Amino acid sequence: MSKEMLNALDQLEQEKGISKEFVIESLEAALVAAYKRHYGQAQNVAVEFDQKKGNIHIYSVKEVTEEVMDSQLEVSLADALKINAAYEIGDTIRFEVTPKDFGRIAAQTAKQVILQRVREAERSIIYNEFSQYENDIMSGIVERLDNRYIYVNLGKIEAVLSKQDQMPNEHYRPHDRIKVYVTKVENTSKGPQVFVSRSHPDLLKRLFEQEVPEVYDGTVEIVSIAREAGDRSKVAVKSNDSNVDPVGTCVGPKGQRVQAIVNELKGENMDIVEYSDEPAQFISNALNPAQVLDVIFDLKNPKACTVVVPDYQLSLAIGKKGQNARLAAKLTNHKIDIKPESEMGDFYAQIEAEEAAVQEVTEEVANEELVADELVAENLVENEIVEDQVAAVTEAIESQETNEEE
Structure with a gap:
């Protein structure tokens, strides 16, 4: 040495x-x-x-x-x-x-x-x-494929893309350049292991941050995302500036901004809807492009509702294989039941009957409470009378004892 x-x-x-x-x-x-x-x-x-x-x-x-x-x-x-x-x-x-x-x-x-x-x-x-890139987006090149994973070269490391994280409408080949969302970075005995996804909803969020400056700086906020990777997604947005239209900002001039995201996701359809603090309005927006006539919430379960649409738009509101309604429910976190206008006569009557029954029960409870209050008041009066009588007797006894001592 x-x-x-x-x-x-x-x-x-x-x-x-x-x-x-x-x-x-x-x-x-x-x-x-x-x-x-x-x-x-x-x-x-x-x-x-x-x-x-x-x-x-x-x-x-x-x-x-x-x-x-x-x-x-x-x-x-x-x-x-x-x-x-x-x-x-x-x-x-x-x-x-x-x-x-x-x-x-x-x-x-x-x-x-x-x-x-x-x-x-x-x-x-x-x-x-690479742990700094967890929950972020990266560009990589497809290296090789096997029965379990697609291996994506991220530069210094080879990440793995599992089957459930792949988009069903995509076919990956070596040397393809793709953008992936880093879901997890683990430090294993064999070295660092990076897991990436193409189907994660947050991939969509990161793509909007890249394409829309207003989303990146927080002027426009993505509130929620419902996604069926490779087919269709719904994105709820709201503006933190009253002068900025959140939907128009995300769509961009002639649809250029959203089209860039659609192209990156190989033609995945995109619905951008405006978020509202009013649940009924938000649900109506989420069912876009269908027209909504009314939103009726369940009295027993506020997270469940019935949506009324024109008869000719029922299939549009439900969507192919129920996709539009399913995505809207996921986006708004509500259970949505869609009904045509023509079937609402009996339904409204049923709702009125339920409301009347609830009102009747409420009135009965109120009456019972009123009766209970009256009984309490009577008991208080009786207690006061008894107390007065006891005081009078006590006073008489004390007076008699005084006289006897004299």
Whole structure:
């Protein structure tokens, strides 16, 4: 070992960010194991790395005792005093036992330790770098495919795209450039593992942030997203500036902004609707492009409602295989039952009957409470009369006792 080793450690610290002291500690521990493996003795062995000259020394550490029971672990007080008169029982003395051929073993061990630390450092650097991109969007190139995953090259690491995270309308081929949403970054025993998605709803949100500056700076806010990846999505937006139209801003001039997102998602249809604090209005907007005549909420469950639409727009409101209604329900977080206008006569009568029944029950409860209040009032009056009578009797008794004493 020589100064070349020190230069290599300095270079490693500068280029890879690996602490020289950390590598030396690891190297010393590995050399102890190597000494034990080759010479069968390590329980009292210490390794010292000379950071000035780059040399390695092996020492046998022995305890000073009155009587030596094991010469490999102990040294007598008499022998210790020959070395230094200050030694006492219980002190430890280091004897250098560096083998002549240990330089070759040390070099091999050093190489293994350094390579291991370099791999660990590179893994740590990659993990720290890509963990910052979790829940964000990245561009990558499709590398290869197998039965479980599609492997996407993100630069320093290969991410995995599982089948459930793929879009059903897409066919991936090597060298295709795609944008992916980083769902999770894990630091495993085999190194960092990055999981990405093309079907996650937040991919849509990040794409809008890239294409629409007003979404990125918070002027327009995406409140909720309902997505069936590869087919159709609904996005609810609201404006934090009264002078900005949230829907028009996201659509862009001649639809350029939303069209760029549609192209990135290979033709996925996009409905952008305006969010409203009024649930009925929000549900009406969410069922776009269908016209909504009325929204009736369930008296027992405020998260359930019946939506009335014109007869000729019933199929449009429901959508193909119920998709429009399903996405609207997911977007608004309400259970939506869609009915045509022609069927609403009996339904309105039923609602009126339910409301009348509720009103009747409410009135009965109110009457019962009124009666209860009257009973309470009567009891209070009776209690006051009794208290007055008791007070009068008490006063009469006290008056009589006074007269008798006189």
